[in-house]
Structures are given as C-alpha cells and as structure tokens.
Amino acid sequence: MIPWSAIAVGLLGALTIGSALLVVTLRNLYHCALFLALSFTGIAGLYVVLSAEFLAATQILVYVGAITVLILFAIMLTEHIVGERGQIVSRYRLPSAAISLLMALLVGGTLWSTKWPSQQAPRLSATPTTSFILGRELLTTYLIPFEVASVVLLAALVGAVVLAKQEAS
Amino acid sequence: MLPSLQAFLLISALLFSIGLYGVLTRRNAVAVLMGIELILNAANLNLVAFARYGDPVRLAGQAFAVFVITIAAAEAAVGLAIVIALYRNFRHINVDDVNFMRW
Numbered sequence: 001m002i003p004w005s006a007i008a009v010g011l012l013g014a015l016t017i018g019s020a021l022l023v024v025t026l027r028n029l030y031h032c033a034l035f036l037a038l039s040f041t042g043i044a045g046l047y048v049v050l051s052a053e054f055l056a057a058t059q060i061l062v063y064v065g066a067i068t069v070l071i072l073f074a075i076m077l078t079e080h081i082v083g084e085r086g087q088i089v090s091r092y093r094l095p096s097a098a099i100s101l102l103m104a105l106l107v108g109g110t111l112w113s114t115k116w117p118s119q120q121a122p123r124l125s126a127t128p129t130t131s132f133i134l135g136r137e138l139l140t141t142y143l144i145p146f147e148v149a150s151v152v153l154l155a156a157l158v159g160a161v162v163l164a165k166q167e168a169s
Numbered sequence: 170m171l172p173s174l175q176a177f178l179l180i181s182a183l184l185f186s187i188g189l190y191g192v193l194t195r196r197n198a199v200a201v202l203m204g205i206e207l208i209l210n211a212a213n214l215n216l217v218a219f220a221r222y223g224d225p226v227r228l229a230g231q232a233f234a235v236f237v238i239t240i241a242a243a244e245a246a247v248g249l250a251i252v253i254a255l256y257r258n259f260r261h262i263n264v265d266d267v268n269f270m271r272w
Contacts, residue, residue, distance in 0.1 A: 006172045013180040020184055020207055024191035029200060036203050039184075043210050046177070050221040052231055055213075055238075062238050067206060067245045074199050074249040078256045096193035104186035111178045121171040121222050133228050134235070142232050149239045156243030163250035166257075 008049050016042030029075050037068040051124055054131040177218035185211035198252045198262040202245065209241045 019039040023032045040063040047056035124130070138146050184207055191204030213234045220230025256262050 003170055003172075005170060006176075009172050009176055009180075013176070016180060017183050017187070020187045023203055023207065024187055024194070024200075029197065032200060032203060036206065039207065040210065043214060046180070046214060047217055049171070050177070050217050052217050052221070052234075055217060055231055055234055058235070058238055062242055063206070063210070066242065070245055070249055071199060071203065074202075074252050077253060078199070078262055093194050096190055099193065100186040100190035103189060104182055107182040107185070108179055111175055111182065116174050117223070119173050121174075122225055124225055130225075130228060130231065133226075134231050137228060137232050138235065141227075142236075145236060149236060152243055153239065156246050160246040160250035163247065164253045 005049055009046065012042045012045040012049065015039075016046065030072070033068055033071045033075060036071070037064050040064045040068070051130055053129070054134055171221075174218060174222045177214060181211045181214040181218070184208075184214065196263045196265050198255065198264050199249070201264055202248050202252070205248075206241065206245065209237060209244075213237050 016039050019035040019042065022035040023039060026032050026035065040059060044056045044059040044064070047053075047059060128136075188204045188207030188211060191207065192201050195201050195204065216230040216234045216237070218230075220228050220234075224230060252262055255267060259267065
C-alpha cells in the first residue's frame with residue numbers, strides 16, 4: 001500500500017519551506033510576494049491533508065487572495081524604492097541567520113525527543129465533518145470571541161483608513 | 170495513513186525560523202511584514218496539527234486558527250497602512266532608518 005498522505009505531506013512541506021526560503025532571500029519584492037502566495041497555498045494543502053477543509057478554503061481566500069494582494073498594493077505604492085539597487089538586507093545578516101538556525105535546531109530537537117501522547121492520528125468518523133464541528137463550536141463555545149472578532153475587524157478597518165488617509169494640509 | 174505528528178511540527182518549526190530570519194534581516198518594512206505572515210502561518214499549522222492528532226472531537230485548535238487568521242488580516246491591514254503613512258512622511262520604508270522614537 002502506497003502511503004499517499006506521507007508523500008503529499010512531504011511534497012507540500014517541501015513546496016512551503018522552499019518558497020518561504022525564496023521569500024526571505026530574493027531581492028525583487030514582487031517575486032517575494034508571489035512566492036509568499038505559493039507558500040500559503042502549500043499550507044492550504046497541508047490543511048487539506050489534516051482534514052481541515054474549512055481552514056484550507058479560508059487560507060486560500062484570506063491569505064492567498066486578500067493579504068497577498070494587499071502586500072502587492074503596498075509594494076506598488078512604494079514602488080520607486082523597490083527597484084533601488086541599494087543594500088536591502090541589514091548588516092546583521094550573519095547573527096540573524098545564526099539565531100534562526102539555532103531556533104530551528106532547538107525546536108526541532110525538542111519536538112523530536114518529546115514523547116507526544118498521540119503519535120498516530122485517530123480515525124475520523126465521516127459525520128459530522130470537521131467543518132460541521134467547527135461551525136457548531138464557533139457559534140456555541142466561542143460565540144463571544146466570534147462576536148468580538150467582528151468588532152476587532154471593524155476597528156482595524158477604520159484604523160487603517162485613518163492611518164493611510166491623506167492628511168488635510 | 171497520516172505521517173506522525175512530528176512531521177507537521179517540523180515543517181512548522183522550519184517555517185517559523187525562516188520567517189524569523191526574514192523579520193531580522195530585511196530592511197524594507199513590507200518584507201518584514203511578509204516574515205511576520207510566515208510566522209503566523211507556522212503557528213496556525215501547529216494548531217491545526219494538534220487539533221487533528223490530539224482533539225479531533227472538539228477541534229479547539231481549528232477554532233483558534235480561525236481567530237489567528239482574523240487577527241492576521243487585521244494586522245496586515247493596519248501594518249500596511251502604517252507603511253503607506255511612513256512612506257508619505259519619509260519617502261522611504263527602511264525600518265533601520267526610522268528610529269526617531271529611540272532615545
């Protein structure tokens with residue numbers, strides 16, 4: 001029997017990590033934003049493997065659709081500095097790389113040596129689906145955070161408009 | 170058959186470290202924001218993996234991930250508005266050179 005899920009996780013993980021690496025190393029910010037979208041798409045695929053269908057759809061809608069477009073807009077609005085051939089990475093490049101590598105090794109080593117209570121994924125029943133459970137939980141257990149989230153989004157919307165608005169001279 | 174939990178946690182840890190590297194090295198504010206988005210996605214992947222392996226009945230991890238996505242959207246909107254305001258006032262968005270609040 002071919003372990004399709006493991007192959008899918010390997011490929012999607014490689015896609016996500018590879019394009020994330022390009023996001024932080026490429027010089028052209030347009031290319032960075034496009035590879036960021038690719039990385040988000042890989043994560044949406046991983047959500048599908050983890051049977052989180054609703055989150056996969058949300059990931060595509062919010063991250064690939066909205067946030068990437070917003071970032072592209074910001075890049076275009078501040079365009080003339082993007083093409084500038086100046087120094088784009090800070091002078092703390094090597095210490096930063098060392099810190100990131102240390103972080104990866106530390107977390108990787110810890111999670112490898114930890115005894116997790118559930119190594120294997122429990123079998124899911126066909127009904128109710130995870131989207132059904134998630135919807136029910138959001139409107140019962142998490143009802144108040146759910147309502148507060150809408151207020152937060154409204155505040156962020158107003159705040160963003162006020163911040164980006166041209167000030168009257 | 171799904172691979173073990175560690176596979177997802179390892180992908181997430183690598184993604185977090187890459188995002189951290191981006192946040193620490195980039196000088197352009199938009200590129201810093203991209204690194205932050207990578208870090209938030211790493212956290213979300215962790216939450217969803219734990220929901221699948223540890224708690225597939227109540228799915229608290231997935232519910233948390235929904236809220237993280239909401240906050241990430243708000244953060245991106247406000248962050249990019251700050252970038253636009255920064256650009257209007259300074260004509261550049263190098264985070265290294267915007268240090269007038271440092272004493």
